[in-house]
Amino acid sequence: MDMERQFRYKNDYFSELIEGYAGTEEEALRRGAQYGLASDKHALLIAARQDARPSSGKSLATEGLTDYQAGIERDRHYGLLEQAFARTGYVCVMFVKHGGFGILLYCEESALNEGALLAQLKDISEMLYREQRLSYSFGVGNPFTGALNVGASYREALHALQDGDRMGKKRFALLYRSMDVGRLFRLLPPEEAERYYRESLKELLGSGEQEHGEMLRTLKAYYENHCNLIETAKALHVHRNTVVYRVEKAEKLLGRKLKDARTAFGFRVAFAMEEMLGSENLAIRNE
The missing domain is CATH 3.30.70.270 (Reverse transcriptase/Diguanylate cyclase domain)
Incomplete structure (x- = not known):
């Protein structure tokens, strides 16, 4: 053939x-x-x-x-x-x-x-x-x-x-x-979804643009990989110790563990809203 x-x-x-x-x-x-x-x-x-x-x-x-x-x-x-x-x-x-x-x-x-x-x-x-x-x-x-x-x-x-x-x-x-x-999130008015996104992440957004960008990318990959440090490091193409440092810094800023059920749920919802709204439309403004 x-x-x-x-x-x-x-x-x-x-x-x-x-x-x-x-x-x-x-x-x-x-x-x-x-x-x-x-x-x-x-x-x-x-x-x-x-x-x-x-x-x-x-x-x-x-x-x-x-x-x-x-x-x-x-x-x-x-x-x-x-x-x-x-x-x-x-x-x-x-x-x-x-x-x-x-x-x-x-x-x-x-x-x-x-x-x-x-x-x-x-x-x-x-x-x-x-x-x-x-x-x-x-x-x-x-x-x-x-x-x-x-x-x-x-x-x-x-x-x-x-x-x-x-x-x-x-x-x-x-x-x-x-x-x-x-589809459930899209029932929300876009401005309300963006407000939830910003309020959920406000503790992590007080640093410089590059640093908060790295922090958010790390946390998103961390939850996508079920809080597995090694798999998160692979997904980000960084050393495991870099992920450990960023996770510990985030926990210090938040005052609670990222594996805490309510914390994890809040971040997962926020990142899902980021997917819905488009990260390019969520340029974080330091207030």
Whole structure:
């Protein structure tokens, strides 16, 4: 089978799984074995989509192109994304769907570091924009096993993308599992959400801009990694002692432990609101 036929076969196969596979799990696994699908292997779906131009709703790279030109541009994007994901260390399978791309990413659910994965996706997004002026965002579905659950994870990833769109974000990476809480927060007027955010973090925002930025990034990663110092250090690419120093300083400023249940809940809510409001719109002002 030549490369073009293999490409079409792969796209057709994943399209069937997403739209509603008519066969059995056993048959779907048999066809998907060449892509690594197995009943006991954990994977998740990532939806990658180019950000649209606000005025037209069309992607920046394909607007005004013929179908043939758009196909060539799509193949170029496919190659760039494939190269970028090859450098993540994950085993990935890419396909084309809904005018964007799907990435089947294999992972051990117990070992999946969501914070680190999101950081890698954001790095890919920033790299594509910096080097190619391509603005891409990523939605991440929940982990699954088997073949017939591919569609559910992909739809979750699309919901995450749609949620980012509603927040007016560009070049973002969002997990689906935080969406329910996010929808509750969006019932609040934006000014009330921002007020809660600032009041929750006010004890930590009295220092210089660089220092409070480092402190907030550390605390966000700390909670994303379940208060694990080693995993937090890995996510931030700093030494463990740096994380220890920042955590201890935060606890000194707060007068309480970060692992305290009420403290942890308050910070998690504040950081979730930061995701909703957009950190770029929350430039902290020293008062």
